Amino acid sequence: MTADTRQKTLNQAQLVPIVLDEGQRGYDILIGSGLLDEPSSWQGLSKAASALIVSNETVAPLYLQRLRAQLSKYYARVDAVLLPDGEQFKDWASLNLIFDRLLETASDRKTVLFALGGGVIGDMTGFAASVYMRGVPFVQVPTTLLAQVDSSVGGKTAINHPLGKNMLGAFYQPARVIADLDTLDTLSQRELSAGLAEVIKYGPIADAAFLDWIEVNLDALLARDKSALAYAVKRCCEIKAWVVGQDEREQGLRAILNFGHTFGHAIETGLGYGEWLHGEAVGCGMVMASDLSVRLGLMPAEFLPRMRALIERAGLPVVGPPLGAQRYLDLMRVDKKAEGGEIRFVLVEGLGKAGMHAAPDELVEMVLATHCA
Ligand SMILES: NC(=O)c1ccc[n+]([C@@H]2O[C@H](COP(=O)([O-])OP(=O)(O)OC[C@H]3O[C@@H](n4cnc5c(N)ncnc54)[C@H](O)[C@@H]3O)[C@@H](O)[C@H]2O)c1
Ligand SMILES: O=C(O)C(=O)C[C@@H](O)[C@H](O)[C@H](O)COP(=O)(O)O
Ligand SMILES: [Zn+2]
Numbered sequence: 001m002t003a004d005t006r007q008k009t010l011n012q013a014q015l016v017p018i019v020l021d022e023g024q025r026g027y028d029i030l031i032g033s034g035l036l037d038e039p040s041s042w043q044g045l046s047k048a049a050s051a052l053i054v055s056n057e058t059v060a061p062l063y064l065q066r067l068r069a070q071l072s073k074y075y076a077r078v079d080a081v082l083l084p085d086g087e088q089f090k091d092w093a094s095l096n097l098i099f100d101r102l103l104e105t106a107s108d109r110k111t112v113l114f115a116l117g118g119g120v121i122g123d124m125t126g127f128a129a130s131v132y133m134r135g136v137p138f139v140q141v142p143t144t145l146l147a148q149v150d151s152s153v154g155g156k157t158a159i160n161h162p163l164g165k166n167m168l169g170a171f172y173q174p175a176r177v178i179a180d181l182d183t184l185d186t187l188s189q190r191e192l193s194a195g196l197a198e199v200i201k202y203g204p205i206a207d208a209a210f211l212d213w214i215e216v217n218l219d220a221l222l223a224r225d226k227s228a229l230a231y232a233v234k235r236c237c238e239i240k241a242w243v244v245g246q247d248e249r250e251q252g253l254r255a256i257l258n259f260g261h262t263f264g265h266a267i268e269t270g271l272g273y274g275e276w277l278h279g280e281a282v283g284c285g286m287v288m289a290s291d292l293s294v295r296l297g298l299m300p301a302e303f304l305p306r307m308r309a310l311i312e313r314a315g316l317p318v319v320g321p322p323l324g325a326q327r328y329l330d331l332m333r334v335d336k337k338a339e340g341g342e343i344r345f346v347l348v349e350g351l352g353k354a355g356m357h358a359a360p361d362e363l364v365e366m367v368l369a370t371h372c373a
Contacts, residue, residue, distance in 0.1 A: 063143060140177040167336075198279060289345055292367050328372075
């Protein structure tokens with residue numbers, strides 16, 4: 001089926017294709033209201049005797065039964081496993097709960113895993129799918145804004161290590177992404193803001209006009225206006241699909257999606273995961289990375305206040321926790337982009353363009369002194 005034909009079979013949904021290996025592989029991202037209860041969302045996935053829904057204690061009471069009802073039309077058995085909720089549980093113990101359930105239910109190598117939840121559930125389900133019997137299919141059903149605009153797309157899967165964020169994982173693509181915008185109705189305002197951090201990220205790194213659009217439409221996004229959310233999710237997925245389509249395994253270009261993350265991951269790991277949300281750490285990290293972009297002469301001075309104002313308006317923190325400069329530097333040397341102990345930051349090189357840069361420690365210390373409590 002071509003993307004055009006598929007689009008016609010989907011009622012109100014938007015369809016963003018992601019094309020890998022020059023069309024040899026790929027999948028669709030479906031975006032729209034009511035997709036959870038829409039039979040066509042679930043049609044045409046690989047045939048299997050069973051499905052396993054992976055979710056958590058918070059999301060399952062809200063959406064599990066509806067997903068199960070749809071999947072029961074296609075799979076003779078639909079099981080579920082609920083993981084503890086939170087970034088601090090994105091670890092081996094939770095991952096093992098998925099393997100335990102797969103084995104208890106004698107799931108075979110065709111069993112399809114469905115990740116119903118935010119980025120934590122998506123990252124862990126994808127990792128489990130990549131490993132179980134050396135690989136089974138999985139589908140992303142993202143229910144947070146962050147997961148709909150970012151984590152469900154592109155095939156990065158992982159768990160955290162106490163010494164480093166997302167340090168253990170695999171590149172493993174889902175078979176489909178189904179983003180029902182209505183699930184965002186039940187999200188807390190804090191989690192909505194966390195998702196906006198990754199929305200904002202796409203502007204400076206890839207699309208200056210989108211940054212302008214976010215500035216104009218931020219209040220509508222914060223008020224959960226459905227058409228504003230639909231546009232934001234679609235545009236973010238288009239940009240991510242464009243980046244991942246060119247560089248699936250982060251040999252170069254894909255690193256731009258890490259804007260703000262070198263500082264952000266240091267905050268998350270430094271605080272022990274969960275105290276700051278990923279989106280909050282990335283928001284604050286983007287303030288720091290914007291400042292570094294200015295200090296290295298890559299961006300004009302007005303870029304920093306522009307980014308800081310937008311991130312603050314989105315309800316995100318703009319002052320980092322007082323971990324101490326040395327601790328920040330030590331944590332950032334563990335970042336996956338570091339090479340030979342040299343920290344490499346994704347910095348903005350002009351609105352809509354980003355690249356990787358090293359920076360003298362003294363300059364980074366000045367950035368930290370300016371933006372940390
Ligand atoms: N793989 C990637 O490319 C990628 C990209 C960005 C972030 N991530 C990862 O994603 C994670 C962050 O994802 P997140 O922000 O979605 O956090 P999350 O998965 O922890 O979800 C946030 C909170 O919202 C709850 N929740 C989820 N959906 C809900 C709904 N519809 N209504 C009410 N509550 C709901 C969850 O139970 C949780 O408490 C981090 O671990 C981060 O590293 C991965
Ligand atoms: O998809 C990517 O590539 C990203 O970098 C998206 C990020 O928002 C996401 O947080 C990702 O998990 C970070 O990747 P990591 O390789 O730095 O762990
Ligand atoms: Zn991120």
